[in-house]
Amino acid sequence: MTLSRRDFALGAAASAGLMTGGAGFLTSAFAQSGWVPTRDVELVIPFAAGGGSDLLARIVGKIIVEEKLIPQPLVLNNRPGGGGAVGIGYVAASRRKDPNTIILINGTTQITPILNPAARTLTEVQPIMNFMLDDFLLFVSGDSKYKTAQELIDDIKAKPTKTFNFSTGGTTDIMAITVFSRALGKDINPVNFNSGGESMTALLGGHVDGTIGNPLEFMGQLASGKVRALGVFRDTRFSAMPDVPTLKEIGLDVPNFQMWRGIAVPKDVDPAAQLYWQGVMEKVSASPTMKKYIADNVATEAPIVGAEFVAFLAAQEKLYRGLLAKPA
Amino acid sequence: MEALMDLGGGFSTALTPNNLMMCFIGVFLGQLVGVLPGIGPSAAIALLLPLTFGSDPTASLIMFAGIYYGAQYGGTITSVLISVPGESSTVMTSIDGYQMAIKGRAGAALGIAAIGSFIAGTISTLGLTLLAPPLAQAALAFGPPEYFALVVLGLVALAAVSGRSVLKGVAAGVAGLLLATIGIDPQSGVSRFDFGMIWLLDGIEFIVLTVALFGVGEVLASCTTASARPVAEVKNVLPTREDWRRSRMPILRGSFVGFLVGVLPGTGATIASFIAYIMEKKLSRHPEEFGKGAIEGVAGPESSNNAAAAGALVPMLALGVPGSGTTAIILGALIMFGLRPGPELFTQNSDLVWAVIASMYIGNLLLLIMNLPLAGFFAKLLKVPYKWLYPPILAICLVGVFSQANSLEDCWLVVGFGAIGWAMKRFDWPAAPMVLGLVLGPMFESSLRQSLTMSHGTALIFIDRPIAAALMLAAVLFIAIPVIAGMLTSRPRPASAGESP
Amino acid sequence: MKDKVLTGDMGFAVGWALLGLYWMVGAFDYPLWSGFAPDSGFLPLVYGTLLFLLSAAVALSLVFGEAEPEEREPLTKSLLVLGALVVVVASLGFIGFLLPVFGLMMFIYLYVERLPLLRSAVVAGLVTASLALIFVHWLSIPLPLVTWDF
Numbered sequence: 002m003t004l005s006r007r008d009f010a011l012g013a014a015a016s017a018g019l020m021t022g023g024a025g026f027l028t029s030a031f032a033q034s035g036w037v038p039t040r041d042v043e044l045v046i047p048f049a050a051g052g053g054s055d056l057l058a059r060i061v062g063k064i065i066v067e068e069k070l071i072p073q074p075l076v077l078n079n080r081p082g083g084g085g086a087v088g089i090g091y092v093a094a095s096r097r098k099d100p101n102t103i104i105l106i107n108g109t110t111q112i113t114p115i116l117n118p119a120a121r122t123l124t125e126v127q128p129i130m131n132f133m134l135d136d137f138l139l140f141v142s143g144d145s146k147y148k149t150a151q152e153l154i155d156d157i158k159a160k161p162t163k164t165f166n167f168s169t170g171g172t173t174d175i176m177a178i179t180v181f182s183r184a185l186g187k188d189i190n191p192v193n194f195n196s197g198g199e200s201m202t203a204l205l206g207g208h209v210d211g212t213i214g215n216p217l218e219f220m221g222q223l224a225s226g227k228v229r230a231l232g233v234f235r236d237t238r239f240s241a242m243p244d245v246p247t248l249k250e251i252g253l254d255v256p257n258f259q260m261w262r263g264i265a266v267p268k269d270v271d272p273a274a275q276l277y278w279q280g281v282m283e284k285v286s287a288s289p290t291m292k293k294y295i296a297d298n299v300a301t302e303a304p305i306v307g308a309e310f311v312a313f314l315a316a317q318e319k320l321y322r323g324l325l326a327k328p329a
Numbered sequence: 330m331e332a333l334m335d336l337g338g339g340f341s342t343a344l345t346p347n348n349l350m351m352c353f354i355g356v357f358l359g360q361l362v363g364v365l366p367g368i369g370p371s372a373a374i375a376l377l378l379p380l381t382f383g384s385d386p387t388a389s390l391i392m393f394a395g396i397y398y399g400a401q402y403g404g405t406i407t408s409v410l411i412s413v414p415g416e417s418s419t420v421m422t423s424i425d426g427y428q429m430a431i432k433g434r435a436g437a438a439l440g441i442a443a444i445g446s447f448i449a450g451t452i453s454t455l456g457l458t459l460l461a462p463p464l465a466q467a468a469l470a471f472g473p474p475e476y477f478a479l480v481v482l483g484l485v486a487l488a489a490v491s492g493r494s495v496l497k498g499v500a501a502g503v504a505g506l507l508l509a510t511i512g513i514d515p516q517s518g519v520s521r522f523d524f525g526m527i528w529l530l531d532g533i534e535f536i537v538l539t540v541a542l543f544g545v546g547e548v549l550a551s552c553t554t555a556s557a558r559p560v561a562e563v564k565n566v567l568p569t570r571e572d573w574r575r576s577r578m579p580i581l582r583g584s585f586v587g588f589l590v591g592v593l594p595g596t597g598a599t600i601a602s603f604i605a606y607i608m609e610k611k612l613s614r615h616p617e618e619f620g621k622g623a624i625e626g627v628a629g630p631e632s633s634n635n636a637a638a639a640g641a642l643v644p645m646l647a648l649g650v651p652g653s654g655t656t657a658i659i660l661g662a663l664i665m666f667g668l669r670p671g672p673e674l675f676t677q678n679s680d681l682v683w684a685v686i687a688s689m690y691i692g693n694l695l696l697l698i699m700n701l702p703l704a705g706f707f708a709k710l711l712k713v714p715y716k717w718l719y720p721p722i723l724a725i726c727l728v729g730v731f732s733q734a735n736s737l738e739d740c741w742l743v744v745g746f747g748a749i750g751w752a753m754k755r756f757d758w759p760a761a762p763m764v765l766g767l768v769l770g771p772m773f774e775s776s777l778r779q780s781l782t783m784s785h786g787t788a789l790i791f792i793d794r795p796i797a798a799a800l801m802l803a804a805v806l807f808i809a810i811p812v813i814a815g816m817l818t819s820r821p822r823p824a825s826a827g828e829s830p
Numbered sequence: 831m832k833d834k835v836l837t838g839d840m841g842f843a844v845g846w847a848l849l850g851l852y853w854m855v856g857a858f859d860y861p862l863w864s865g866f867a868p869d870s871g872f873l874p875l876v877y878g879t880l881l882f883l884l885s886a887a888v889a890l891s892l893v894f895g896e897a898e899p900e901e902r903e904p905l906t907k908s909l910l911v912l913g914a915l916v917v918v919v920a921s922l923g924f925i926g927f928l929l930p931v932f933g934l935m936m937f938i939y940l941y942v943e944r945l946p947l948l949r950s951a952v953v954a955g956l957v958t959a960s961l962a963l964i965f966v967h968w969l970s971i972p973l974p975l976v977t978w979d980f
Contacts, residue, residue: 049734050375056661059378081734083513083520083530090527116518119525163865166783172518190866192473192782195515195775198651198660202594205650208472208783217664221649221671297667365964496891500884504846507853507877514870521870522856545915552911553903556943716943720935721957723915727931728961740919748912756842778867786866
């Protein structure tokens with residue numbers, strides 16, 4: 002065999018989502034609460050392999066396995082479909098009360114049921130911990146005549162409504178545009194694309210006047226000057242882009258708009274198991290790998306645990322419903 | 330030339346034992362996931378990603394690229410042997426490749442596919458080497474109106490893949506478009522025609538429909554004659570001189586078209602293979618052989634999908650823009666390695682970029698060396714009588730489709746559409762236009778709506794912009810020329826290609 | 831024979847026409863136009879109408895065109911295989927993947943094709959084992975296995 006054993010093992014294990022943790026160790030989380038996983042733990046990812054949330058779940062899995070945070074093997078299970086609805090539905094239907102199942106949740110899984118009443122809502126799961134918030138920035142093309150957000154805002158306000166075309170890469174981008182145009186008091190014309198990548202491509206090709214998107218996808222373009230960031234949708238500037246002001250700084254009253262990503266367990270899981278998972282996830286959140294991942298993503302670290310997370314989600318739900326004009 | 334100097338440096342990196350090994354693992358894994366229907370290169374790369382976290386980015390990227398273009402080789406094998414496309418980009422191969430296999434010429438089909446893929450992969454890697462930055466910049470001129478015009482051109486070509494009955498072909502194409510509207514409308518977020526089923530929110534997956542129509546449908550249609558069916562006499566395992574003469578030009582044309590289509594950020598290997606097939610059928614001097622085992626119908630699309638895989642790396646490496654679903658995941662990998670994909674990747678990480686490009690020359694050569702003997706080996710599989718062969722085919726279809734989204738509902742779809750595919754074969758409705766409709770449907774709808782939104786409601790945007798106008802004109806000529814030619818020679822028949830949407 | 835051929839052909843075309851009709855009616859559940867561009871219902875309406883018209887045209891051409899009476903293969907075997915597939919998929923959720931897939935192959939080999947038992951069992955067993963090896967072991971697809979994990 003020319004294939005060395007190690008490389009082959011890499012290939013095989015690689016294709017394997019089954020990551021076996023070593024046996025015979027105790028964690029402090031185990032000591033804290035009375036419960037430990039009783040069999041293989043299933044991490045359900047309600048999205049297809051390859052997206053941002055899938056990657057986050059895989060990083061969480063990697064940290065859990067490498068730092069030996071649980072005494073059982075961890076199996077990753079992608080249940081993609083319907084903006085997270087299929088995965089949530091799967092957990093709600095066939096993993097009810099199962100403390101050995103954890104599921105990745107994010108803003109999309111909260112927005113889907115607002116738009117599609119058929120989809121299961123997040124009340125079907127028990128939120129455990131939030132890890133991070135994705136941010137939004139206002140971008141124009143590098144050769145745009147607008148050098149600052151102020152110039153752009155003045156021009157939007159001066160022209161008739163819906164004159165400006167902004168590309169979007171999904172529902173969350175459309176919501177960000179709604180936030181922005183409500184603050185302006187003028188409608189922007191959103192041209193909807195299927196992904197952040199397509200949205201950016203349309204901006205680079207000069208097919209739209211501007212866009213609002215996650216900073217991650219634009220970092221390389223920013224560095225080369227192909228696109229220009231004009232404003233930040235959060236309270237503080239980014240350390241990676243110290244020159245880009247927040248929209249609040251330039252006097253535009255936009256509410257903070259960020260997308261969260263975290264972990265939940267099925268509904269009605271034993272409180273001891275909930276406590277156990279909070280302990281594990283706090284360790285995941287504190288690990289250098291997670292901090293590096295969030296920094297690489299130009300996102301905001303936001304560890305929010307347990308009841309606080311539930312309250313945070315309720316507030317987000319209200320914000321989303323307001324933006325989508327779908328009251329509860 | 331500077332590019333060649335850089336490439337030399339790239340080769341010295343790519344030829345280190347470790348990188349060579351990663352290249353081999355990549356193309357090997359790519360070949361494997363290519364053969365399996367359902368699981369594709371994007372899923373394979375996504376599964377490998379966390380394991381490469383923290384290792385050498387160059388080696389990992391060499392492996393990922395290998396998986397991507399290796400899968401295009403692998404998908405051919407099942408398409409030719411059992412009419413089950415292993416990848417979405419090898420659907421067109423299931424038409425003529427499978428007919429060749431029935432005639433005992435599977436070896437020739439697989440051989441020409443491997444040679445064509447190698448030539449196309451090398452030509453388009455050369456294109457990537459020399460032309461990446463200017464081409465990528467030019468591709469950005471394609472906005473929604475241009476994509477709309479391109480899709481219109483593709484839909485007009487529906488008639489070309491319709492086989493005997495144009496009317497049935499167009500109807501099947503519209504049925505594909507109609508099925509494409511199932512699920513969440515990406516433009517408005519509303520769910521359409523989901524029959525209250527959560528699992529239909531994402532619509533009908535393309536690979537599920539193709540495995541059902543081509544794989545299960547074919548089995549259901551031909552199992553009745555299984556015991557009577559003579560065992561294919563496997564002759565001339567490798568392509569003959571005559572095969573080569575007929576395939577030369579399709580391979581070249583497929584390479585160029587595939588590369589250009591691949592460079593466009595909104596299209597990919599699947600659409601490239603459709604275009605190549607249609608083009609070969611139009612240009613052929615014996616179009617009546619298409620669908621009955623024309624080697625051009627294998628050589629063209631197979632070259633084209635490989636060229637498109639390398640083409641899709643052009644916008645990714647030169648601009649940091651994803652050219653296809655798989656390159657979007659590779660972009661994610663770049664970010665994970667702490668690189669910033671964007672226009673400066675070529676200058677700031679030139680070692681890495683050139684090593685990956687150099688590895689693609691090596692990987693394509695490895696795939697050729699691997700596939701030529703395999704072609705002979707796999708062709709001999711068809712010596713197994715069909716009655717022994719078709720039950721395992723059904724098993725592979727079921728397991729493969731399940732693995733695509735871990736969904737039992739997809740297995741039901743495969744059985745349901747398998748029955749429909751059987752009926753379509755029985756009543757002489759062509760399946761290829763339906764698949765084409767399902768692929769082009771979402772792009773048709775979103776580019777139409779995006780264009781009209783951009784233009785504030787005026788359809789003039791499709792003729793004001795030169796590229797869109799040229800493509801539209803081509804579509805009109807596509808319909809008009811056969812119609813006019815028909816009018817000149819004989820009385821026109823009603824209900825011809827003019828009815829296509 | 832000719833009548834029978836026509837019935838199947840006709841029924842199939844009518845089936846597509848009905849699907850088109852369903853889409854035409856269903857499209858009105860969604861907004862047809864919003865702002866500058868077509869909305870969710872517009873293209874489904876167009877597709878439904880086109881499919882209805884085209885399939886109706888196919889059906890009409892069957893009535894008025896001269897149908898060539900073609901000899902068709904008997905249905906029994908295909909229906910048996912199709913029925914087996916339905917049973918297999920229905921049981922997947924309950925007893926896992928491997929048993930039904932093995933059973934499917936055995937059923938076709940033994941009952942449909944009347945092949946020798948020993949060779950059938952060996953072939954079916956080998957195929958099942960390699961599928962399990964590739965998908966479950968290498969690719970770690972969570973195929974529903976036998977439900978020992980309650």
